[in-house]
Amino acid sequence: MAAVYAIGDLHGQAGELDRLLALVEADGGPEADLVLLGDLVDRGPDARGVIDRLVEGRAAGRNWTVLLGNHDRMFLRFLTGGIIHDPAISSGASWLHPGLGGRATLASYGVTVPEAVPSGAALQDLRAAARAAVPAAHLDFLGALDTMRLDAEHLFVHAGIRPGLPPAVQAEDDLLWIREPFLSDRRDHGRLVVHGHTALDAARHHGNRLNLDSGAGYGAPATVAAIEGRRAWVLTARGRVAL
Numbered sequence: 001m002a003a004v005y006a007i008g009d010l011h012g013q014a015g016e017l018d019r020l021l022a023l024v025e026a027d028g029g030p031e032a033d034l035v036l037l038g039d040l041v042d043r044g045p046d047a048r049g050v051i052d053r054l055v056e057g058r059a060a061g062r063n064w065t066v067l068l069g070n071h072d073r074m075f076l077r078f079l080t081g082g083i084i085h086d087p088a089i090s091s092g093a094s095w096l097h098p099g100l101g102g103r104a105t106l107a108s109y110g111v112t113v114p115e116a117v118p119s120g121a122a123l124q125d126l127r128a129a130a131r132a133a134v135p136a137a138h139l140d141f142l143g144a145l146d147t148m149r150l151d152a153e154h155l156f157v158h159a160g161i162r163p164g165l166p167p168a169v170q171a172e173d174d175l176l177w178i179r180e181p182f183l184s185d186r187r188d189h190g191r192l193v194v195h196g197h198t199a200l201d202a203a204r205h206h207g208n209r210l211n212l213d214s215g216a217g218y219g220a221p222a223t224v225a226a227i228e229g230r231r232a233w234v235l236t237a238r239g240r241v242a243l
Contacts, residue, residue, distance in 0.1 A: 003027070003033070003226040005034045005235075006214030008154060008196040008203065012044025012104060016222040017053055023235040025180040031063055035149055036178075037196040038069025038158035042101030047075075048108040050081055051138045068145035069158040069197070070176040076142045079134060083115070083126040088177040101217070109133040111141065139195055147175045153229055155189065159197035160209070163187060182209075192230045205232055205243040 005024045008028050010017055024032050024127070041047035050079045052142070057064055070088070072093040077083040084094040084102070094115045095102035103113045111133050118126050131139075149156040150167055161167070162180035174182075179198055196213035203212045203223045210232055216222035225232045226240060233240035 002033070002229045003214050003228050004151070004154065005032055005226055006194050006210075006212055007034065007036045007223055007224045007226055009039035009049055009199070009216055010044070010216060010222050011036065011039055011071070011217035012050060012108065013048030013216045014044075014046035014053065015049050016216055019054075019222040020222060020235070021057075023040055023237070027112055027226055027235055027240070035065045035156045035194070036196070037212060038067045038145070039071045039196060039213075039217065040069065041064070041075050041105045042071040042095075043104055044101075044102060046108050047105040048138075051141060055137050065149050065226065066141075066145055066158070067156060067158055068142075068176065071241060072142055072145065073159070073176060074100070074102065074186040074222045076139075078102065078127060078137055079130055080143075082124050088173055093194075101233050106130055107139060113166065113219050127201065147172055150191070153191055154194055154227065155191040158195060160195050161193060161228060162191065163189065193225070194225075194227065201235055210243065 005028060023035055024225055028236045041049045054066055074086055078095055086094055093100060096113055106113055111130050122174055132223040155167060157175050159176050160178045161170055163181055163185040165205050183198060194210040195209060195211060198211060198217040200211055203214050203225060212223050212225055224235050226235055232243045234243060
């Protein structure tokens with residue numbers, strides 16, 4: 001059985017992406033089937049570098065599926081509409097809050113955000129500066145990202161699913177933001193759900209789901225896994241380690 005590979009949240013860690021891509025190629029070759037689970041941007045220092053590498057890889061014909069994460073959608077919504085608030089953030093914090101990481105993403109494109117979060121015309125000026133700095137190829141790439149990928153045995157998604165609902169009727173906000181009741185649900189979802197979004201100290205296989213967010217948004221190493229059926233292994237410099 002050929003493996004499918006999946007990379008968890010990267011959060012602007014371009015060096016981690018390079019490391020993980022090398023591990024995938026060493027294990028599965030240049031034609032390896034790879035899924036990136038979203039949250040490409042925010043918090044880390046080189047969101048631009050992450051997107052550059054993915055745009056280049058797709059243009060070169062790499063067999064890569066890249067999914068939309070909640071942070072990627074916040075970046076896209078800012079670029080296209082100047083929106084910095086998402087209703088899913090119960091605290092009301094904006095994408096430009098230091099904890100959410102939008103400032104780091106804009107900085108990777110050479111755009112500086114004032115210390116006081118701008119509003120009104122000043123916010124639209126900031127958006128215009130970002131639109132001028134972000135290559136059109138990056139905007140097109142973000143706008144075309146899928147929210148899930150299905151095959152016979154797996155459902156790849158950024159955050160998770162609403163338990164009990166078929167894939168066709170899942171809401172985008174759940175696919176990008178959900179934690180509960182998904183994380184505590186022990187039922188079989190019909191496919192192994194491979195996701196990120198909820199940071200752990202290390203990737204973990206829960207039987208019905210596989211969480212690959214190992215905390216790159218907080219400076220920890222990102223994770224790539226090789227998946228064959230419902231079995232999975234973390235790729236390391238020393239080879240596969242079973243989950």
